[in-house]
Amino acid sequence: MLKLENVHKAFGGVIAVDHVTLDFAPGSLSAIIGPNGAGKTTLFNLISGRIKPDGGRVVLDGEDIAGVHATEIVRRGIGRAFQVASIFPTLTVSEALTGAVLSHRRRTLTLAGRFHRSGLDERVSEIMTLTGLEAQADTLSANLSHGDQKLLDIALAIALEPKLLLLDEPTAGMGPDERWLMIERVQALWRTGGMTLIFIEHDMDIVFKIAQTIRVLKYGAVLAEGPPAAIRENPEVIEAYLGAPAEETAS
């Protein structure tokens, strides 16, 4: 479904993503791990069109989308959430999701006051149920707890009904209990949504528990890839990344 071929990106002298070639199977759930600054977020930025690669191809369902504008990539079915929750502070949860659903339905250029509300509120509450935000429907996004802001960020992406969902550290900054709750939600979303999901995660317990495939990045290059069992045994990975206990490598 998504293939990266020799994707390369440097910022000045810093090589953030170094000739990466990866293949993500349709419907798969995979994790990207790697130390701070390994280029994980940059990889997501390249896939989602936030930045353009210096070289290489990003192939989505047979089409090269490298250099295509972010809004167009969204239309082609890639949704993403951010490492730092990216939300709309003055909108309530339901308002923000309404906006996202309207955008997905390509209705946001409608100037006349009449909403095509058919199924709109239903869809919005459906997304809130899926992500567990029902109770916060009327809360201003800025007033949400950290965890709920991360959830809202994901919910916004879900509103686009993406084929491919990119989650950048969905559990960042959460306590242990909250983490597992979040990851269960993410897993449930993936199961029910029938989408391909790639997530970046620092917590090794989580990664090994839920990912089907793991890609390890280091200095922008792919150090290893494979199922959890193989990654756990991989001496290079152990040396580069897992040498220290998971708690210490988590940021």
Place this chain on the structure above:
Amino acid sequence: MKHETFLKDVAIGIGVVLLLALLFQVITDPGIHDLIIKTCIFGLFALSLNLLVGYLGLVAFGHATGFATGAYVFGLLMQTGTWTIPAAMGVAVVAAAALAAVIGAFCIRAREIYFAFLTLAFQMILYSAIISFVSLTGGDQGLMGGYPKPPFLGIDLSRPFDYYLFVCGVTVICVILLRQVIQSPFGYALRMIRDNHERSYFLGIQVKLYQWIAFVIASALAAVSGVMMSLFVTGAFPNFAYWSMSAEPLFMILLGGMQTFLGPLLGAFILQLLNDLVTEHTRYYGLVLGLVILFFILGLRRGLLDVVWDKVSDRRRKAGTVRPASPVTGDAEARERS
């Protein structure tokens, strides 16, 4: 649901116009009539700018471009003596929108403060053009000598009451249209862009396109106020395109409030009232205006209607209404519904 709020707006609008008509008959002081006329003209001007400032987070320093274009195109057409008022008005507004489409395409590329100053740069170009093309525009004298105001649909704008009612009616219609835009899905997208344009891109919203459309709409509405101003002075003057003309609606937004839909209209009223009262008693209008603005910015930290709105919603919240107020929509209905 939205359709109902539209009908409600229309009903309120008709009520307001009738009330203002009655006021004209009851209070015969032409000074008051002029105050209301100017509040309408500048209120619409400020409201149109607030579509950009308040709802899109895009501050423009050159909003008078639309205002002046509307006034001059209208004035020039009327001076030919062959145009009807509605036709000239239509052309003036379309001309201003077309100009805004071109200017906007350039300005939208720039970010924030650069955008603000680019719009001002274009306005200064328009100003010099007006000053230079003396044969067409009358240069710094402006469009002098007046023009005929042929009656249409039984409305004779050379009669004070007709003109008064025309200004009130046109303003109310534009305000209702603007409210529709703000409450539409497009208006939703504008607020998302204001809050977080980066995230908006990743929800498939073409940020620049939306900013451009909003810019054109705002300029077209500014042109409507320019046309009404031209009718007020039966001409057009280069100060319509001077930079200070763009500062005025910004002051009005500051004074009245940018978070509440009608805030800028209240701001226009305050500024006009201040203008009338202060110039009557002292020559130091600028000083008084400066102090008032200082008070609002340092003392209240927001516009008057925003303060009032916050108080009202505070009380409502205490009274048990669940939802914390988000005054940005200016849409109490939608708030209660959701």
